[in-house]
Amino acid sequence: MPEELIPIYIMGKRYDVPPGLTIMKATEYAGYRLIRGAGCRGGFCGACATVYRTAGDYRLKVALACQTVAEPEMYIAQIPFFPAERPAYKLDELEPTFETLVKLYPELLRCLSCGTCTKACPQDLDVKDYMAEAMRGNIAAVADKSFDCIMCGLCAARCPAEEVQYNIAILCRRLYGKYLAPEAKHLSERVAEIKTGEFDEPMREIKSLSEEELRQRYNERDIEPA
Amino acid sequence: MSYTPEMRESIKKVEATRPARLDQPFPRLAPEEKERLLERFHPDYRAEGFRDIRVGPNKGEKAPNELVDVLEGRSHLTSDALDLTRIDYDTDVLIIGGGGAGASAALLARENGAGVILATKLRLGDANTMMAQGGIQAADKPNDSPVIHYLDIMGGGRFVNDPDLVEALVIDASLVIQWLGDLGVMFDKEPDGTMMTIHGGGTSRKRMHSARDYSGAGIMRVLRDEVRSYPEHITVLEFSSAIELLMDDKGQVAGAILQNLETGEHLVVRARCTIIATGGSGRLHYQGFATTNHYGATGDGLILGYRVGARLLHQDTMQYHPTGAAYPEQIVGQLVTAKVRGLGAQVVNAEGNQFVYHLETRDAEASAVIRECTERGEGVETPSGMLGVWLDSPMINIIHGPGTIEAKLPAMVRQFKRFDIDITKDPMLVYPTLHYQNGGLILRPDGSIPGIPNLYGAGEISGGVHGRNRLMGNSLLEITVFGRRAGRAAALRAKEVELGKLTLAHVDEWNKQLQEAGIDNPILSPILLPDYARKVR
Ligand SMILES: Cc1cc2nc3c(=O)[nH]c(=O)nc-3n(C[C@H](O)[C@H](O)[C@H](O)COP(=O)(O)OP(=O)(O)OC[C@H]3O[C@@H](n4cnc5c(N)ncnc54)[C@H](O)[C@@H]3O)c2cc1C
Numbered sequence A: 001m002p003e004e005l006i007p008i009y010i011m012g013k014r015y016d017v018p019p020g021l022t023i024m025k026a027t028e029y030a031g032y033r034l035i036r037g038a039g040c041r042g043g044f045c046g047a048c049a050t051v052y053r054t055a056g057d058y059r060l061k062v063a064l065a066c067q068t069v070a071e072p073e074m075y076i077a078q079i080p081f082f083p084a085e086r087p088a089y090k091l092d093e094l095e096p097t098f099e100t101l102v103k104l105y106p107e108l109l110r111c112l113s114c115g116t117c118t119k120a121c122p123q124d125l126d127v128k129d130y131m132a133e134a135m136r137g138n139i140a141a142v143a144d145k146s147f148d149c150i151m152c153g154l155c156a157a158r159c160p161a162e163e164v165q166y167n168i169a170i171l172c173r174r175l176y177g178k179y180l181a182p183e184a185k186h187l188s189e190r191v192a193e194i195k196t197g198e199f200d201e202p203m204r205e206i207k208s209l210s211e212e213e214l215r216q217r218y219n220e221r222d223i224e225p226a
Numbered sequence B: 001m002s003y004t005p006e007m008r009e010s011i012k013k014v015e016a017t018r019p020a021r022l023d024q025p026f027p028r029l030a031p032e033e034k035e036r037l038l039e040r041f042h043p044d045y046r047a048e049g050f051r052d053i054r055v056g057p058n059k060g061e062k063a064p065n066e067l068v069d070v071l072e073g074r075s076h077l078t079s080d081a082l083d084l085t086r087i088d089y090d091t092d093v094l095i096i097g098g099g100g101a102g103a104s105a106a107l108l109a110r111e112n113g114a115g116v117i118l119a120t121k122l123r124l125g126d127a128n129t130m131m132a133q134g135g136i137q138a139a140d141k142p143n144d145s146p147v148i149h150y151l152d153i154m155g156g157g158r159f160v161n162d163p164d165l166v167e168a169l170v171i172d173a174s175l176v177i178q179w180l181g182d183l184g185v186m187f188d189k190e191p192d193g194t195m196m197t198i199h200g201g202g203t204s205r206k207r208m209h210s211a212r213d214y215s216g217a218g219i220m221r222v223l224r225d226e227v228r229s230y231p232e233h234i235t236v237l238e239f240s241s242a243i244e245l246l247m248d249d250k251g252q253v254a255g256a257i258l259q260n261l262e263t264g265e266h267l268v269v270r271a272r273c274t275i276i277a278t279g280g281s282g283r284l285h286y287q288g289f290a291t292t293n294h295y296g297a298t299g300d301g302l303i304l305g306y307r308v309g310a311r312l313l314h315q316d317t318m319q320y321h322p323t324g325a326a327y328p329e330q331i332v333g334q335l336v337t338a339k340v341r342g343l344g345a346q347v348v349n350a351e352g353n354q355f356v357y358h359l360e361t362r363d364a365e366a367s368a369v370i371r372e373c374t375e376r377g378e379g380v381e382t383p384s385g386m387l388g389v390w391l392d393s394p395m396i397n398i399i400h401g402p403g404t405i406e407a408k409l410p411a412m413v414r415q416f417k418r419f420d421i422d423i424t425k426d427p428m429l430v431y432p433t434l435h436y437q438n439g440g441l442i443l444r445p446d447g448s449i450p451g452i453p454n455l456y457g458a459g460e461i462s463g464g465v466h467g468r469n470r471l472m473g474n475s476l477l478e479i480t481v482f483g484r485r486a487g488r489a490a491a492l493r494a495k496e497v498e499l500g501k502l503t504l505a506h507v508d509e510w511n512k513q514l515q516e517a518g519i520d521n522p523i524l525s526p527i528l529l530p531d532y533a534r535k536v537r
C-alpha cells in the first residue's frame, strides 16, 4: 500500500520503498540488480560504501549500504570504486620501522589530525588515533587499533590531506604479524616434527583402520575439557 | 529496533535460568540419539527438497532442487558464438575465483614459476573467505596431533570423507598457519607467543586459531595484499566471471571464457592449466533458506567443471549453521559466529531452558534448533513471524570475565549494536541458516581433478574433504591447504602442457544432452548473481 512506503532518492531519482530495509535492499526493491556495490552483504568486505544526505541537513554522511537502514528522504550515491594509492612493496624486503611507513607513504606526515576519517568510519574505528600512532612509528598500536578495518575506503574518500589510511593500516598489520608479534614456539616445533615425518607412521596406522574401528575410536576419544 | 515486550518477557526467563545453567553441564547427544535427530529434522533429510540429476557424470544421483536446476542449465554460449582464434589473454595458470583458495593458489603458482591470471566475479576478496569469523583449525599444540585432528574430521564427516584428502589437510595445517603468519596474518596470541586456541563444534582438542572475530578477513586482507605485490606475474581481472571452460582438440581443458559483468564483453583466456576456486552456493537458497554467503556464491564452478565431465561428490549435503540471526529483520540469515558458543554461550528456548549441548556438531545443533521451533513449539516468534531460539551471549562475560565479549567478538558486538541490541547484556535470537556446501568436485590431494587434464580445484568447491559435514575452522584451512597445493601442481604441470586448437564443442554436446534427456526450458547457467531486483512492471 503506497501510504506505507517511504521516499528515497537513488542518485537523485525518487523511489518509494517499504520502511525498515537496508539501503542495499531498498535499492534492489527499487529495481536495481547490483553488480558493483555489493560483496559480502554482511558488513565484512567494504564493497558497499555509500554517501548520503538527509533532507534538511547540509552534511554529507557515509555508511555501508548493507548495514544501514534507509530513512525517508535519504539521498543516496554509492562509491563503487575508489582509486587509492598502494605503492609497490614486498613484505619480505621491508623493516618494521617508521622509516618504512614514511618511505612508502610520504604523505603520512601531512596528516592534519582533523578527525574527518574517524567520523567517516562505518566500523567506528578511531582512524585519526591510529594515524597518530603511525606518525609516531608505533606499528603495533596501528595494527591493534585498525584491526577491524574492512577497507571500504570511506576514510580516504573524505580525507582533506589525501591520506590512504586503510592501506597504511594493512601495511602495519602485516609488519606487526610478520616481524613484531611474539613467535609461537609450539607451532615451529610442530612444523619441524611434520617435516621430519614424525606423524607418517601414526597416519598410516589410523588410515588403515576399518570404518567400524575408526567409529569406535571416535566415540571413545577423550575430549579436552572446555 | 531493540527487542519487543514479548521478547523481553522471554529474555527474563533466560536470565532466571542462567545461574543454574552455568553450573550444570548439559549432556552431549549419544550417537544413536544424534542419528535420530538428524533424520527427523535436518534439511538434508527432507525428501521434497531433492531430486535426481538427469544428465552428466552424476546422472541418477540426488541433489537439492535448486542445484539440479543450475546443473541441468543450458550454456550461455554455443560453439560458434565466439572467434576462438582471437585470444585476449594467454597464460600458464588461470585461476577462477578471488577468495582465499584462489589467492593462495595464485601465490603458489607464481612462486613455482608460472604467469598467472586471476579472474574473479566481483572484487578480489569479495568472497565467503572475507566473512569467516570463528577461526581456522590446526593441531599445533603439544596435547594435539594431526592424527587426532584426522579422527575428529572423519567422525564429524560421518566417515565418508576421502582419507587421502583429510590426511593432506591435517598434515599441512601447521605449515599453513606458519605460512600465513609469515605473510603477516595476526593470529590471537598470548604475550609469550602461544596461540590462543579454543574448541569448535566437534573438536576434541582446542585447536581453533583466530584473528579476533575477523579471522577470514584477517587472512583474506593479507592474501589480497600479497597478490597485489606481484603485478608483473599475477594479473587480476575483477568483475570478470568465467561462464564456460575452454577445451582443446586433444580433449584437454585449455582456459575459460570470461564475461565482463558490466559491459557483457566476452574474453578468451587460453591457459595451460586452470584452477576452479569459485567457492560455495549459498545464494541458490536451498529449500528457501536465508544464507550467510556472499553475493557471488552461486555454485558456478560446480557447473563449469560438471560440463567438462568432472564428477561431484556429496552434492546432496549442505551445512546449515545453527546460529543465523533471526532478529532483527535486516540481518536475518547472517552469521552469528560459532565462536560465541565456543566461548561458552548456550542455546536456550523461549522458556529459558537448554535443549541441546552447545558444542554439538553443526548438523546436530541445527536440527535441535529446528525441532525446538517446530515440533516442540518452544521457539520465540519475531514481529515478522520468524521463529528462533536464544543464544545466551552474556554468559561469556560471566565465565571468562568482564570485557571478554567486547575483546573477542568485536564484529558481533558491532553488528547487533547497529540495530540497538547489546549482546553483552542481552542474548541474540538465532535460527539455522544456509552456510556451506559440504560436497563438490572430486579432487586428488594435489588439487587435480581426476580424468580432466589440466583442470584443478580448491576450496569450498571441493567434495570429499569434509565428508557429509564440515567442522568449523576446517574450511579456512582447506582453502589455504588445497589452494597452495593446486597452485603449485598447476604451475609445475603448466611447464609440460602443449595445447592444441581451442574449441567449445563440448558446449554444443552438453546442450544436445539436455535435449535428449527431455529437459525443457533449461535456465541459463551458471547464473553468476542471484536476482534480488524487484520486478517492476
Ligand atoms: C559468514 C561465514 C563465516 C564463516 N566462518 C568460517 C570459520 O570461522 N572458519 C572456517 O574455517 N570457515 C568459515 N566459513 C567458510 C569459509 O569461509 C569458506 O568456505 C571459504 O572461505 C571458501 O573459500 P573459497 O576461496 O573456496 O571461496 P570464496 O572465498 O567464496 O571465494 C570464491 C570467489 O570466487 C568468485 N567467483 C564465483 N563464481 C565465479 C565465476 N563464475 N567466475 C569468477 N569468479 C567467481 C566469488 O565471487 C569469490 O570471490 C565461513 C563462511 C561464511 C560465509
Ligand code: FES
Residues within 6 Å of the ligand: A037, A038, A039, A040, A041, A042, A043, A044, A045, A046, A047, A048, A049, A064, A065, A066, A067
Ligand atoms: S557488502 Fe560487504 S560490507 Fe556491505
